Amino acid sequence: MSHTQMLRGSLPLLAFGLILTFFSSFGQTFLLSLSVPAIESLLGISNTVFGSLYAVATLSSAFTLPWLGGRFDRMPIRRYTLMVLLGLIAGLLLLSSARHIIVVGIAFYGLRLFGQGLMSHTAISAMARYFEANRGKAIGTATLGHPIGEAPGSRCHTCYCEWLAAVKRVGMGNLCGLIQQSMRAKLKIGLIGLGIWGEKIARDLVKIGAELHVCDTSPNRRQLAFEMGAVAFSTDIFSLRSLDGLVIVSPTTTHYSILKQVLPWHIPVFVEKPVVASLEEAKALSPLVHDEVFVMHIWKYHRGIQVLGQIAQSQELGPVLGLRSTRANWTSPRRDVDSVWNLMPHDLSILIAIFGYLPEPEFAVVEQHPDMVRGMYAVLGKAPWAIIEVSNRYERKSREVRLHCQYGVAILKDEKADHLEIYRGDEHAEAREMKKEIRKFNPLPPLYAELEVFCSYISGEGEPPLSNYEEGLAVIQCIHQLNTIACP
Structure with a gap:
């Protein structure tokens, strides 16, 4: 057959x-x-x-x-x-x-x-x-x-x-928009700085579909830039002046000089926190700042922080009493600014995201070493209050945010968590009555989310990023006040 x-x-x-x-x-x-x-x-x-x-x-x-x-x-x-x-x-x-x-x-x-x-x-x-x-x-x-x-x-x-x-x-909804965006002309985004954090940003900008132009003071980064998907590399910032937008992730101590050069170009700028390395530099830049200067406060895009903000605003657990944030690990790759300037902006931006404003600094003490400050314990506001501890002297990594309300506590245990832990009960609640609720959220990478918002805004299809220059300046002013309290 x-x-x-x-x-x-x-x-x-x-x-x-x-x-x-x-x-x-x-x-x-x-x-x-x-x-x-x-x-x-x-x-x-x-x-x-x-x-x-x-x-x-x-x-x-x-x-x-x-x-x-x-x-x-x-x-x-x-x-x-x-x-x-x-x-x-x-x-x-x-x-x-x-x-x-x-x-x-x-x-x-x-x-x-x-x-x-x-x-x-x-x-x-x-x-x-x-x-x-x-x-x-x-x-x-x-x-x-x-x-x-x-x-x-x-x-x-x-x-x-x-x-x-x-x-x-x-997300499925955003993916459809992303596919549509990829069918149109690519956004030309300049990335200033290709260090450890710059590499992560370059990766995500390429994933989003942007045409990546890299600028770094080290010519040795050229090969890496092209391997990551860049279409151009230069050591000269002025090569970026005709692009659709800029992302600045160079060392903090270079932000002031870079912003002085690029702000007159009047193109959208997304600058990594802190905006600059001192209050004096921030005030000196103010006359040059335009409406399209934004700050990369990444924690405002974290889904867990956004859910905590919803709990606070809705008073689901009753009126907010206070918030405690701990951000600590052993040492830091950052050498241009101290631990307070490096870590504290994250927690202050979290306060803004959850409270809607920055409470007034009340008390602060720093861990002062001969060459550098390596930590701070700060108290802000009274009702509600906020307690923040930042340190580069912890033997373990800790990223915890606790929202204390009259009838319960909501906790984000870790930056990579995909849920909040919620414990309900007032001041008279007993231990045997304690019950834990796990509230899941979609753990979308916040770095990708904030870069996507920036690109969508530049293309005219989305809202502006969540933090403008005024907010970045407010954060720097708050850090300056805390340092003054700690070291009068």
């Missing part, structure tokens, strides 16, 4: 086998390997640990296969196929929601067993059971699903993963 005759007579059965081998791709190494970088990043594990985990899952599935595969001979093929499909689906769902290495290992075991193992086993065994004279042709036809899955199937998976990543990063 020819292949054509066999296809005509047994097309449904052959299609059944081919479809099973195609979908076995979900358990095959070539497809799972595409998710390795994301899994390693999520779990914080090395290639060695991941490889060991994958090997254990594969060997475990191999030892299970003879026992579970033998049930094919004793079960109706429909019921057996349903069992295999449900096992594969369970493995995929488990992997998609896994946040722990053990759960990932179990998911891999399921995918390797039901995908790579039993899907192929079911297809080939079915061909062997129902074909006699043309068994070889039938098995050869069914196994065509393997190369089909390896070629266009893997590419479809990659595109799908990229789509899901984009949806998770910017």
Whole structure:
């Protein structure tokens, strides 16, 4: 019998086998390997640990296969196929929601067993059971699903993963706008400074779809700039004067001189906090400042801070009594300004985001070392009050914001958290009555969010960034007052 005759007579059965081998791709190494970088990043594990985990899952599935595969001979093929499909689906769902290495290992075991193992086993065994004279042709036809899955199937998976990543990063609604934006002429954005933070900004500007022009005083950064997607590199700031907007992330001590040069160009500017390194510099720049100078107060774009602000404004937990913010870690890569100038702007911008204003400074004490201030404990306002501790002398990293209200406390435990912890109860509440509520939010990267807002504003499609120069100046004035209180 020819292949054509066999296809005509047994097309449904052959299609059944081919479809099973195609979908076995979900358990095959070539497809799972595409998710390795994301899994390693999520779990914080090395290639060695991941490889060991994958090997254990594969060997475990191999030892299970003879026992579970033998049930094919004793079960109706429909019921057996349903069992295999449900096992594969369970493995995929488990992997998609896994946040722990053990759960990932179990998911891999399921995918390797039901995908790579039993899907192929079911297809080939079915061909062997129902074909006699043309068994070889039938098995050869069914196994065509393997190369089909390896070629266009893997590419479809990659595109799908990229789509899901984009949806998770910017949201479905914003993604549609982003696609529309990519179909129009690209915004020409100048990035001044390609240091540690500048690299992250360059990465996100390219993701957003901007045409990136980099300016850095070090010619050695040229190669990195082009590797990250820049279309131009220069050590001369004046090469950026005809662009659509500028992002300034050079050292704080250079902001004043750079802003003096670029402000007369009257193009939108997004400058990293703090705007400048002193109150005197900020006041000297004021006559040059125009309406399109904005400050990168990244925490105002953090979804957790925005939810805390909603709780405060709605008085969901009663009137706001106060807020406590702790920002600490061991040392800092910043050497141009001290720890207070580096860290305190974050917490003051959080106060503005939640309270709607900056309370008046009441008390401050600094941790003074011979060469530099390395921390501050500050109290602002009275009703509501705010207590802020910033330090580069903690042995651990701490980023916690606590909103204290009359009938409860809402806590953002960490900058990377995807939820708030809420505890309800008034001043008479007892420990045994304490209940924890987890309020989830979409942890969109705040850096990406603020850059997207800036680009949307420049293109004429969105609102301006959340912090203008006046707010940046207010933050600097507040820091100046706190330093004066601490060191009169």
